[in-house]
Amino acid sequence: MDGQLFNIDGVGNRVASMMFGPGHVIAIAGINKVARNLDEAIWRIKNIVSPMNSKRLGIDTQCAIHGHCVDCKTPNSVCRVTTIIDYRPSLTNFTVILTSFDIGF
Numbered sequence: 001m002d003g004q005l006f007n008i009d010g011v012g013n014r015v016a017s018m019m020f021g022p023g024h025v026i027a028i029a030g031i032n033k034v035a036r037n038l039d040e041a042i043w044r045i046k047n048i049v050s051p052m053n054s055k056r057l058g059i060d061t062q063c064a065i066h067g068h069c070v071d072c073k074t075p076n077s078v079c080r081v082t083t084i085i086d087y088r089p090s091l092t093n094f095t096v097i098l099t100s101f102d103i104g105f
Contacts, residue, residue, distance in 0.1 A: 005018075
């Protein structure tokens with residue numbers, strides 16, 4: 001709710017391209033992605049999104065097995081790269097579109 005974009009990724013390719021790469025980034029997010037603060041965003045990604053995404057992708061992570069984060073640090077972890085975008089990156093045009101629909105996890 002304070003305007004930061006918080007992401008966790010397994011490889012980093014998706015989050016890196018948001019900061020530097022294309023000339024214009026358009027992020028479309030459902031209202032279900034809005035968190036009150038950074039702590040809530042971290043909890044949501046680690047305990048809801050990562051387990052569901054691991055199951056969807058068929059990745060045998062500890063969070064997929066247990067249904068919540070166990071801070072696994074295993075080779076197949078999907079939580080290896082964490083980014084917080086506070087303001088528009090200086091070399092990237094950045095547009096955020098927030099929709100009232102629930103999109104994704």
